[in-house]
Amino acid sequence: MAGVGLGDIVASVVDGVLIGGLYGLVGVGLALIWGVMEVINFAHGDYMMLGALATYFLATRLGLDPLLAAPVAFGLVFLLGVATQRTVINRILDAPLLTQIAATFAVLLIIRYGVQAAFGPYTRRLSSWYANEIYYLGPVVIPLPKLIAFMASVAVAAVLYFFLFHTRTGIALRATAQDREVAQLMGINVHRMYELAFGIGVGVAGLAGAIASLFYPVFPEMGAFFALIAFIAVVLGGFGSVFGAFLGGIIVGVTEAVSALFIDPALKDVVAFLLFIVIVLVKPTGIFGKKV
């Protein structure tokens, strides 16, 4: 296409990778929940929004640096996730699909519009000392908040990786994902694992929200977009694969950023949704189809 040079493409790819890390982080939590419990959490994006909102309030009301507020946001959303697991998710583990979707969708409505009722439908923006720092590398423009967000996303994913593969609890979690009955026979408290999986899953989404608040506006419906993106990332990553989901998120980010060069940037989300449909059609098992 005329007017689009190699430099622009490189710049878009970099931009896409940076934002993709965040998408991936939202997807990671979704993949973890799906991998362990085979429950699709339709409210996933709204836990992310809660994390972003918590960070916003911690930063503006208590003067906490957003990056310090992020772990607090994780803790709050984690606890809410455990509560959700106990009250709602536990009841629908073996329920028909309709009930699973309807119940988690109801949770979505309650969270999203509860926040809107309590705090108003306003869009909030966080300011920080690095909000307007920008680095230039030739044609590549790197805003510092996006760079920090990407590095934080990678760090969180790395911590999660360490937890899942190198701690006793993480291994128990993966064992539960592989075979519920056998895990139970091995003395693993499966229901505790479910609480942990759901808490960590939505907690990581909340953390992603905290990170997003560095450069992304915070508003009650922000989760809607990120949830769909997370689903796309999970599909790309092959359902149960937590780290496939992270990579899937980066692919979505790059696809969006590059396609924005060639079409109306406002339609880049359409490309992401189309990507979702195409991927599911072409390879329903995802690109990196493997378990947790």
Next chain:
Amino acid sequence: MEARAVLHALRGLRGYTRSPYVWAASLLLVASPIVFMKLGLPFYANMVFLALMYGIAAMAWNLMQGYTGLFSLGHAVFFGVGAYTTMILAKYYGVTPWLGIWAAGVLAAAVGFLLGFPLFRLRSHWFTLATIAVAEIFKLLFAHWGYVGGSAGLQMPIVGPDEQLYYLQYPGPYIYVYVALLVLLVELVVLYAVVNSKIGLYLQTIREDELVAQTLGVDTFRYKMIAMVVSGFFTGLAGALYAVRFRFVDPFAVFDLITISTYIAVAGIVGGIYTFIGPLVGAFIFVPAAEYVRATIVQAFPRVFGLHVVIVGVILLVISLFVPEGVVGYLQRRAGTVRSRG
């Protein structure tokens, strides 16, 4: 045997035409606009209209969810296409909505036909997710499509009194209740025939076990397509009713995930997806409740937004956790016409 239980219920439904309750309900419906007009209560007449509009869409939605097991949260696609079709035909081409409504159904059905090819390759929640994605795509595309007014939408110009009948433009909601009743009547006849034919049996077989249905020689793709096209047609009609009644169509209203796709599904779930009439009853329970709560909250707390949707969420959560068979399903089970599922 779940399929047999549903069949049993359906056979029982034939008795509905002899039921005094059905006659009483019909009479109430037909009389309600006149009563509300005499009493000067347009809000309540509008509630009846909305309940009918959502009921028409929810029954259509249920052909896919309740009968075929295809859970769509993207029915706003059909609704929106229907609304835009009627609007564009009337506004740009001077076609009377009396015809435009049916054209809306046809176009929405065509959209359903085209969407079937990609969507039917998906199973369970991936199908549901894809329907959401499709509706979002439509919303974004319509918001960027200049011909249909972009994000500003389209407004029907006000016409003179001599063209009221042609353009179906009347003050207040009263007349539109009858237009909706006409559409509902057509839908009831068509859907009843469909679900009580062998198509209906095949659809339920697909719902219970698609693989078994295939093994039995049922062309599952074909029958899922029939469900989708019929469902799209009547949901398109509901969208057309919206355009005719409110004379204003914009992408964020008619392709909305919450007030269209979700409301339709919640009406169906509240009423009872494994029953024929449940979604219509569900709409008459859920829509007035939601409308009433919304209006009351807006009046009491003008600065609080979205609380009524929280209540919608609570209703959905309670029904799906504790009364998954829905109100009509529950009543039928209590009355012993149908055995408990599972």
